[in-house]
Amino acid sequence: MALLVIIGTLVDIIHKKNVKYFFENAKKAKKSATREIGTGERFSIIAKTVVYDIGTTSELGAGKRRAAHLLGMYGTILFWVASVVMIFCYSSSSSTTPVAWPIIWHIGALMTVLGGCWFWFFLRVDVYSEAQPWYRIIKADLFVLALIATSLFGLIWSYLQFLNLNDRWDDKVFLVLYIFSNLALFGGVYWSKFAHMFYKPGAALQKNLAEADGSRDNLPPESDAPEKFGLGIKREAPKHY
Numbered sequence: 589m590a591l592l593v594i595i596g597t598l599v600d601i602i603h604k605k606n607v608k609y610f611f612e613n614a615k616k617a618k619k620s621a622t623r624e625i626g627t628g629e630r631f632s633i634i635a636k637t638v639v640y641d642i643g644t645t646s647e648l649g650a651g652k653r654r655a656a657h658l659l660g661m662y663g664t665i666l667f668w669v670a671s672v673v674m675i676f677c678y679s680s681s682s683s684t685t686p687v688a689w690p691i692i693w694h695i696g697a698l699m700t701v702l703g704g705c706w707f708w709f710f711l712r713v714d715v716y717s718e719a720q721p722w723y724r725i726i727k728a729d730l731f732v733l734a735l736i737a738t739s740l741f742g743l744i745w746s747y748l749q750f751l752n753l754n755d756r757w758d759d760k761v762f763l764v765l766y767i768f769s770n771l772a773l774f775g776g777v778y779w780s781k782f783a784h785m786f787y788k789p790g791a792a793l794q795k796n797l798a799e800a801d802g803s804r805d806n807l808p809p810e811s812d813a814p815e816k817f818g819l820g821i822k823r824e825a826p827k828h829y
């Protein structure tokens with residue numbers, strides 16, 4: 589799985605040339621820097637970016653979008669960490685898994701299903717702002733749907749294990765679905781939005797450094813003129829992208 593993520597992301601980087609653009613842009617912006625950032629300040633910018641911008645996905649602002657994302661993101665992290673620990677530390681028949689790990693695995697899966705479904709059914713831009721029906725599926729949904737599927741099939745499979753079906757035919761169906769959804773999630777990195785979890789932190793760090801050194805990604809400084817957008821701005825909360 590780790591190998592699939594690395595290969596998928598590298599092929600994506602080569603295809604999109606996004607990292608090349610990112611570094612060229614950062615180099616260009618550096619030329620318009622108005623001040624030098626010291627080591628201490630650089631360290632505190634990195635720490636703030638990790639804890640605040642990445643850890644709380646601040647880019648999504650306050651509200652439902654951020655809450656749904658945090659639920660899904662931390663759910664996925666818990667689910668993956670618990671899976672790795674249980675597979676690599678406690679999979680032999682002689683080992684006893686501490687009870688905390690299956691609990692973390694189930695809580696993580698539940699959070700991912702809730703956060704993912706909240707986003708997919710209600711907050712997705714196609715549905716929220718473009719009036720598309722919730723059941724319209726496009727390639728861009730691959731990531732969120734595969735993410736929901738892995739956790740949901742994992743939970744159902746776990747429940748069937750709990751029922752002790754003794755190898756009845758449906759005992760294995762959800763294990764097979766769980767395996768296939770994981771293959772789609774990790775094998776689909778090149779086609780899905782999986783890699784945003786690496787790109788977004790890089791972009792947040794670059795933005796914060798560019799603000800601190802005055803280069804502002806070559807954008808003009810913020811205006812200090814009064815905000816005049818006309819009365820229309822108050823008619824509807826902004827939700828068009």
Ligand code: HEM
Pocket residue numbers: 641642645647648653657660661662664665704707711713728729731732735781784785788789792
């Ligand atoms: C384990 C890590 C993560 C998971 C599982 C995750 C999951 C998701 C999912 C399922 C979506 C919806 C994708 C879609 O448009 O179909 C999404 C969107 C997004 N993610 Fe993440 N993400 C993670 C990490 C991050 C990080 C670290 C950041 C930023 C620092 C981030 C920022 C965003 C943003 C800005 C969107 C767009 C949201 C929107 O359109 O409302 N994500 N993420």
